Amino acid sequence: MSSTNHVTMHERDMRRVSSRQTVGKIVSKVMVYTFLILMAVIIIFPFYWMLISSVKSISEYRLSVPTLFPREILLSNYVDAFQQANLGRLFLNTLYVGLVSTLLSLVITVLSAFAFARLEFKGKNALFAALLGTMMIPGELFTITNYATVNSFGWMDSFTVLIVPFLVSVFYIYLLRQNFLQIPNELYLAAKVDGTSDLKYLWKVMIPLALPTLISITILKMMGAWNSYVWPRLVANDEKYQLITNGLRNAFTDSTGDVNIPVQMAAVAIVSFPLFLVFIFLRKYIMKGVSRSGIKG
């Protein structure tokens, strides 16, 4: 294996290799960090711009050369935003709608995913592909038909109309089903043998194992409620049922149609903050949930 000349050349190699390797390590570390910091700046800049706009006065906001640091901080914008769009009320409505719809849809998603994962029938995959197909249809078409349906049910201007139509989301059933499929079948059969009912098994075994995915579904669902705009505005115009984005859209336009953007930005910041907190606390779960669901396609 190692003839003599090979060894000496070898030694020189070794020293050169080790020096190049340490330099290589430093260079790659520097490159990774500069790339990440650069991308982070690009991603955060609009967010930063939104925040400083939210504390500027209208005149400063409309300066021809925009100021990167606000000359005077107008925290009153936040107070105005809260009162003008009565964010408190909208916030509670959105929270209520978000929580109830998330809980109900979780129940439905878990049951359906469980059935799909356990159930074996001929057309199963075809049915599932068809359901996934519905995700491809632009939502706008559903709105006009669903509007007629909910009206014939008499649900107008109520929380029901904001919650019920979107309880079933095929995507989350798909996500959870993938997760359930990873739980070995023997567990189910073993549970069956010692008499545990389906629901107990679901509660005791499957849900704990799929917890991360369930949590990420919950978070993604809540964010959906936060951003929904077209449907709530159409079916729930009464202030008692308005959601956040309705408030944001037209609470700040004066009679001539001129929008007070800084106050609107302040409102958006107030609205985004809770979501931001939710993300920070549950980040670990979202990460695991998404990867654990093993979207193996």
Next chain:
Amino acid sequence: MVESKHKWKAWLYLAPAIVLLLIFTVWPIINTVRMSLLEGYNSMSAVGGATYSFGIGNFKQVLEYNYFLQCLGNTMLLCVLTVPLSTILALLIAVCLNAIKPLQRLLQTIFFLPYVTNSIAIGMVFAAMFNMVGSAFGGENEIIITAGIINNVIEFFGGHAVNWINAGSSYAANVVVMVVYIVWNALPFKILILLGGLQSINRQYYDAARVDGTSRRRVFTRITVPLLSPMLAYVVITGFIGGFKEYSSIVGIFGEDMGPAGAPGRLNTMVGFIYDSLSTQQGRASAAALILFGIIFVVTMINLYVSKKKTHY
């Protein structure tokens, strides 16, 4: 699997989902097909008692509309540009994030910010970054009062202000702005999925690669990417489905005219086309939606086929 005795129980669990899906998903689809086959259907006149004959008039009208191809072209162009770009960027960011320990949590949170911000604000901010105030842009009597933040940066580095989204701006400049906006919005979710995928790859493959003396680049191309391919395929497929439905981002930047002043509809997309006729011509809007559904379905089938071949294990 489940003995047949339990069959009806499984159907019972599925019942709530099926009922809701029937009412709020299946029925709207049927109604859409119905409206698309009623030639010239308009919901207002229908209330007024007008009757319509069945036929494919609506579909013909959609296909003959002289801007139909432009809308389709814009949709395709935006998809072809943004889906790969955002996927590659998300992959690079995810890999880098996965490779560092300090600052990882902070950067991860920053990269997720766009996901929690309301879309109204984003449109407003991007408009402020690219919008110019002045007159006769590009002409010799051009007056520029505000050049927009991006142009201020360009001028800072000695470049000349570019007319991104205002009257007289070029189609290319408009597309660049749209790509930046769409990618910016698409990154968080993609990074989340890919980072999740990266962390579920068994560490030992990387140890084995290191012992085999593999260079950083080859580790990336020959191990990380192939092992991530199911996630990548998923991100690309959902990316295309979402990309084909692009509309609100264009409204966010260019407003309802879907194009810069003087060139309305230049960046109109398929969903934009549907929206234009949704308020007056529901029959035509339904036909356009079904055509779009057909296109997305075909593209997704191609994607699934390609990814089946490319995805490993």
Next chain:
Amino acid sequence: MKIVLQNLTKVFPSRNKKAGEEVIAVNDFTFEIPDGKLIGLLGPSGCGKSTTLYMISGLQKPTGGKIFFGDDDVTELSAENRGVGLVFQNYALYPHMTVKQNILFPLQNLRGADKLSKEEMLERALYAARLVQIDNLMDRKPSELSGGQQQRVAIARALVKMPKVLLLDEPLSNLDARLRLQTREEIRRIQKETGITTIFVTHDQEEAMSISDLIVVMKLGVVQQIGQPQEVYDDPQNLFVAKFLGTPPINVFDGKVEGGRLYIGDAAVLDVPGVADQEVTVGIRPEGFVPDENGPLVCRLNSVEVMGRDVSVVSSHPAAQTPAIRSIINADCKVNSGETVSYTLKPHKVLLFSKTDESRIYFEVK
């Protein structure tokens, strides 16, 4: 190429910061691994054998001491540049590559002077595959192979770049019993044929002893003894090594030495000239018992298991530290069934250890 470990130490900060005490995985390990030898790193789980292996491979950085490949100090050199072959416990074959691609993968990484042409690579890969007899599985995916086959692919992948040293992390633990024997022999054969310095880690002492040129017994990060298997088996330096090697394990008794004679219970069982009077721990190898009606050591007979070539007699004795004493006697000398059985002891199969530090106490064997 010889490998030299100089006071190698590895300390892991404890999991929870608050507790503060760290775990010393490897403690001051010095050992010169001769070129071309097959070394078995042996010890119970958590004794630092795998950590040592990974430090040699470069995947773990030592906290103290040095590692030399030949005369070069590679302590700081990263795994990529050490040219080491490593076989993981669960093989770590790239799932998305065929067997051929897996084996070719390390060769494609060679740069500079060692760069090979396509044909050379293929030829080397085929050579390695034939060496481990899997040249007929080249186009299969790892998921389509059995445990044993995957094991051999992993070895082929480690060997193909003709590494300076081959490291195996518990290579046989995932195989079924029959396959384990067969693969053990093959590792031995391959090592002999290629002559690569090989270190393999195992907790199965039988496996280590059967194929190693040298074995290193470790406990809680500290090297207990290094030597040839038979030598370490016959001449353990402390009770731990004695107990650890040999199946069935050594039988241990409490005894005392008085006036040059060893007493178990109150029976004098063996003359031990040159040993000071003291309480001792007595280890007797199962093959050290010779049944003899008027043998000095009298035990209560429990059962007799016939194993063909020899017979295993299970008995018990009040002074024994373990409830059962197992002795192996060859089949043709009968054991009379009855209440008790008495033995005389083969002197060189009786090992004395000091009660205080369990270190070995020697005595001349006539």
Next chain:
Amino acid sequence: MKTKRILITALLILAMCLNLFSLVSCGGSKQPAGDFVIPEGGFDTTKEVTITFYHTMGSNLRDVLDRYIVEFNKLYPNITIVHEQVGGYDDVRDQIKTEITVGNQPNIAYCYPDHVAQYNLAQAVTTLDSLIESDMTVTRADGSTETLGLTDEQIADFIQGYYAEGQQFGDGKMYTLPLSKSTEVLYYNKTFFEKHNLSVPTTWDEMEATIKAIKEIDPDSIPLGYDSEGNWFITMCEQYGSDYTSASGDEHFLFDNETNHAFVARFREWYQKGYVTTQELSGGYTSELFTKAESEAGNSYMSIGSSAGATHQRPDKVDEAYPFEVGITTIPQVDASNPKVISQGPSLCIFKKADPQEVLASWLFVKYLTTTVEFQAEFSMASGYVPVIKSVGENEIYKEQFLDKADGGDFISALSAKVCLDQEKAYYTSPAFNGSSTARDQVGLLMQKCLSGDFSDVEAGIKKAFADAVAECKYQAG
């Protein structure tokens, strides 16, 4: 056995869809056909009735409305008014159109003629003629009585141009009553004009001369900013008397003609030379360019915009004083003796409802809002819009505390209202039909394209732009 069960469930689902299909497809209850017939008993003041009112009022205007609803309820305690700000004008239109498809549209709504034209496809709007002409009397809670319909004085009190807006739906019937109106006026930097003794232009030729003069004085300024391109195009058609659109006949979109090509070409030249800009083309608000300090580049000295936006056309105070005084006058005309100015601002329409009492209650409230001088006065002062009835001009609050104080600074809205009231004969209305709102949008976009498009051959470019606009209108109208 398994497939049988699946088949059964599939059939069950299909059956369910079919009956849903029949229920919904007819698009809710049919609207009562024909004009509104007043029941003999007239308005029953004993019966409780609730009416809903969709509008675009901001919070300040809603306060004024609420105060006057209290007054209205003193007269009619049995009528409960529920009102909602649905968003902008287009939001109101879209919301109502969707609600009409299921038959639960509101009772009263802010509307523009274009919107009503679309509601008429579903014959959803009540024609007001029978109500206006009715001479029934209604006794109010405080014992006083009022005739249900509009008395001759009340009709005469309406500003004729605004009142006529309710009738131009091609069938001469009355569909809406005007609530509060605005128009376009020419704001000019009075201080600058006096300093350089420039005369305020009354015709487009004078405007060209003034612009050139200003350009010499301040080369990097944009002398004129015209806010809405659509209004500019339609107003020019009216001023030249050239064709724009027609409600009747099979050809609706007539604006592709030589006269229009000519003035568009002329204004293109102005734009290219930096004489004029519009809101869309400038990327900002033309009022902002007008209120910019002279020293800054790109400021304007004249701005044509909505009379309601007067306060936005006033520069912010710099250490307690306005940098310049704002003058307001009628917009330049082709023929100053026969002025034509657009009329904008919301009107009110009443939707058909099964219960005639709801229609009567809605009528009474609409009548109250449009004919009560105090409300019209206060609403105008708060909104910057102009009252629709002349008698508000004599109302002492409106006159002394508002009109008489008109000036180019603190009371700029009053000055704008005065100008609007003085030019009441100049208002024109465009025909309203299914497609008229498309026409309005398309001519606005046409103006933008022709002014800023980089045409190699200007004339051909303009011709093609016009043709495309007409084609688009025809396509959209379906």
